[in-house]
Amino acid sequence: MRLRCPHCQHLGSIRTTKVMTPTVSQHYIQCGNFECGHTWRATTEADMTISPSATPAPSVHLPLASHMRRDVLAQQIRSGNTAEHTPLMTPPETRDLFAPAGVDGPS
């Protein structure tokens, strides 16, 4: 991710990030314009889900975007077939997207 320098509007590079919470991070950024050279801190916050995670963290509660067809999504998750998959990057926290934390869906 790159952010625009508030002074010269060139793109800056994030040099380091401090994770404050699962949804909030502080970034330390250097402007890419050598004639500017501004270094600054910016805070980013995840504030909405546009597409749901396949491995949702039970502790993260973001509002869902209004375009999501919750009824259809819930129906597809509840009645769809399952294809076996072994996660490569992140083990799932729950097997059922809409199940309460710690409760697995049908196997």
Ligand SMILES: [Zn+2]
């Ligand atoms: Zn700049």
